[in-house]
Amino acid sequence: xxxxxxxxxxxxxxxxRFMWRNPLHVLAxxxxxxxxxxAPGTAGTLFxxxxxxxxxxxLGPLSWAVVIGVGAVIGIWACGHTSRALGxxxxxxxxxxxxxxxxxxxLLVTPAGWAEQLAAFLLFRAFDAGKWLAVGWxxxxxxxxxGIMLDDLIAAAFTLLVMALGIRLYALx
Numbered sequence: 001x002x003x004x005x006x007x008x009x010x011x012x013x014x015x016x017r018f019m020w021r022n023p024l025h026v027l028a029x030x031x032x033x034x035x036x037x038x039a040p041g042t043a044g045t046l047f048x049x050x051x052x053x054x055x056x057x058x059l060g061p062l063s064w065a066v067v068i069g070v071g072a073v074i075g076i077w078a079c080g081h082t083s084r085a086l087g088x089x090x091x092x093x094x095x096x097x098x099x100x101x102x103x104x105x106x107l108l109v110t111p112a113g114w115a116e117q118l119a120a121f122l123l124f125r126a127f128d129a130g131k132w133l134a135v136g137w138x139x140x141x142x143x144x145x146x147g148i149m150l151d152d153l154i155a156a157a158f159t160l161l162v163m164a165l166g167i168r169l170y171a172l173x
Contacts, residue, residue, distance in 0.1 A: 012086050012087075012088060012091050012092065012093060013086050013087065014029060014034065014035055014086060014091065014093035015035070016032065016035065018085075018086075019032060019035065022081075022082075022085075024077065024078040024081045024082055025078075025081075025082050025085070027074065027075065027078040027096050028075070028078040028079045028081070028082035028083075028094045028095075028096045029082065029093050029094065029095065029096075030043075030044040030047050030048075030095035030096055030098070030099050031047065033046070033047035033095055033099075034092070034093035034094060034095035034096075035093055040092050040093050040095055041092065041095055041098050041125070041128060041129065042125055042129075043095070044095025044096075044098040044099055045095075045098045045099070045102050045121060045124065045125060045128075046121075047095070047099060048098060048099040048100075048101075048102035048103055048106075049102060049106070049117065049121060051099075051103075052102070052103055052106045052107075055067075056110075061107065061110075064103065064107045065107065067103070068100055068103050068104050068107065071096075071099075071100050071103070072100050072149060072153070075096045075097060075100050075145070075149055076144075076145035076146050076148075076149050077145055078096055078145070079094050079096055079097055079145045079148040079149060080144045080145025080146070080148065081145070082094050083145075083148060089143060089144075089147075090139070090147070090148050094148060097148050097149045097151075097152040097153075098128065098152055100149065100152070100153075101124065101128075101152035101153050101155060101156040102120075102121070102124055102156070104153070104156050105120050105124055105156050105159055105160060106120070108160055109160070109163060116163070119163065119166070120159055120163060123158075123159040123162050123163065124155055124156060124159040127154075127155035127158045127159055128151070128152055128155040131151070132158075133158065134154050134158075135151050135154045135155045135158065136151075138150045138151040138154050139151040
């Protein structure tokens with residue numbers, strides 16, 4: 001089963017003008033990263049990586065946990081509202097779910113070097129875009145803002161599981 005080809009953000013009605021109409025849209029569209037005409041989910045994840053590095057200059061692990069938890073709860077509302085405003089169940093420009101999920105991954109793998117972070121990025125994108133296993137089940141069966149957020153959090157969990165297994169296997173050799 002292959003993932004459907006995403007419709008470009010502009011074709012879905014997402015634009016800078018649309019984004020600035022409502023603070024929920026600003027959040028859901030990842031401060032504009034979801035407006036990328038190519039691979040908005042990847043653009044949102046790259047934004048998450050860059051913003052995590054920058055914000056970590058001021059935020060420690062406990063602060064990040066609060067930001068991620070509150071961001072996930074608000075994100076359910078923002079992602080659902082924005083997708084409905086675009087007339088779709090899970091509009092591809094809505095990337096706050098990728099941002100929250102990747103921030104969670106980075107929080108749990110830190111301190112990690114660039115190689116480990118890159119591995120986490122590639123694994124997360126593979127699970128999120130590929131919709132394998134429970135990620136695909138959640139994407140197909142859980143709707144609304146909660147469903148939008150859930151499939152990415154499951155992709156994050158699989159990413160963390162593979163990372164942990166990789167570390168254990170590496171330690172054996």
